[in-house]
Amino acid sequence: MRPGEAGRSKAVSQRSEAESRRGKTEAGRSRCGAGRGARSRGSDGPAPSNGACYSSKHARSFSKTSSRGTTAGPAHKNVIQDDSAVTLYLHGSHLVVQHPRWPAEDVLLPLVWLRDHCRCPSCYNTTTHQRQTDVRDLVFDVHPSQFAVDQSGTSITITWHDGHESKYSLQWLWENSYISQKYRQMQQDRVWKRCLWDAWTAAREDLPTVHHDQFMQDEAGVRQMLKGFLTHGVVTVTGVSASLEATRRVIERVGAVQNTIFGDVVQVFHCLHHDGTGGETTLVDGFAGLQRLHAADPAAYQLLSTEPCLARRLRFNPYDRAPARHLSPARLEPFYRAYQRLAETLLSPRLERRLRLTPGTVLFIDNWRVLHGRAAFTGRRVMCGGYGCLPYSHSV
Structure with a gap:
């Protein structure tokens, strides 16, 4: 199975096949990020207990008062008094945030991660967006003596055991938390999820397709095409004029044409003319x-x-x-x-599906996933092809 039928030509190319043949597919150092000199515990004593809890309802702060007791609110499940409340509490080596507008009920933020990501001027250069701390100074046994949510409910402030103070935007904390990454992946899976296919599934379901007019005139058509490309690795656009220029416009609708046969991701085929038999495109989901x-x-x-x-x-x-x-x-x-x-x-026949390309149908193939070739044919066959990339396909 040879990987492609467009040949060694530039960008969008046209050719005539006249005979039957086999188809071949890293600032200065600062110790405020828990420096070596900050290794001893502060005057507040040991870390707060796991039950330490705070609600943003009246923007009060939690603080450690002695080594045997803490100032703590009620059990965290009862702290939120209305939909605007943000709850903070300690759980082991984590600060837990509950936000009424976050999809996850409890967001665990490791204390060492919070200290490492302090954005105060001595820890972080906001002009160059670089840390100014030395990772060798990072202390793992770090704990807060006090934490609070501001009056607006949009940020939190932590005073650490060594007296250093850090402030974090709640939006930034959510966007950079581990659980938000997992949530985004789940959301993405609901939008598109990779579908594996073989010869058996080919007999009971069609490959993704979108009509030319919808694809060229409506953003929903582009999303439909890209979703099919991401899920199946192949997608067709039908109703395209059988010409070189029309094929180029279809490719450029989603990405630039590559001036080389070594396209980044996408290979495109369009059969402009065929007056014989055979020539089916063979496809395998790698x-x-x-x-x-x-x-x-x-x-x-x-x-x-x-x-x-x-x-x-x-x-x-x-x-x-x-x-x-x-x-x-x-x-x-x-x-x-x-x-x-x-x-x-x-190369097992059980994985292969065949698609006969006809004038008007443009086939997009993910070159890093789908193997493709062509069966033998008779008569005169004119193919138009190109190589492109879809740099923003996952964000659409």
């Missing part, structure tokens, strides 16, 4: 193949995933392989055996 390889031969998968040939993206082109000079003699035969298993998996 990620579905890798899933099968992982299940059938974990050792082969592990070996290949640690070599440059695979990594996070799938690169499979056995016809243009470079000499394996990066492999020691002891690793060469295991590599060949694993690569053979990969080839047998990816």
Whole structure:
């Protein structure tokens, strides 16, 4: 299976195929970030207990009063008195934030992480956006003697055991918290989630498609096309004029045309004319193949995933392989055996689906996921193709 049918031509190119043949796919140092001189505990004594709790309702602060007791509000579940309240409390080595407008009920912020991310002028240069602390001075056994939410409910202030004071925007804390990253991933999964496919799924569901008019005139059409590209690795735009210029406009709707055959992500095909038979485009979801390889031969998968040939993206082109000079003699035969298993998996008919391209249908292919080739054909066949990239596809 050869990786592409556009040939070695520039940008959008047109060619005529007249005979049947096989198809081949890092500031100065500051100690305020818990410096070495700050290793002893402050006069306030040990850290507050896990039950320390604070609500922003009247913008009062929590403070440590003695080593045996703390000033603490009621149990944190009862602190929020209305929808504008923000609750803070300590839990072990974390500050927990409850915000009525955050989707997560409890956001745990490690105290060492908070100290490391102090944004006071001696810790952080807001002009260059660089830390001014030395990570070698970071103290892990750090604890606050006092913390509070401001009157506006938009930021919190922490006074640490050594007297240093830090202030954080609640919005910044949410955007940079671990749980917000997980939440964003869940949101993304609800918008698009990778769909693996093979020959069997091809028989019961179509590849994603969008009509040319909707794609060119409506942003919803662009989102539909990009969603299909992200979920399936392939998507078609139908109803396109069978011309070089129309194909170029379709490509440029979502990204710049690359002036090289080595496109970053996307390869595009458009059949302008075919008066014979055959010539179906063959498509294989490489990620579905890798899933099968992982299940059938974990050792082969592990070996290949640690070599440059695979990594996070799938690169499979056995016809243009470079000499394996990066492999020691002891690793060469295991590599060949694993690569053979990969080839047998990816080239299995059970993974392949075929699509006959006709004038008016433009096919977008994710070159880092989908293997593609072409079956033999008869007659005269004129193809138009291009290479592009979709740099903002995940943000759309």
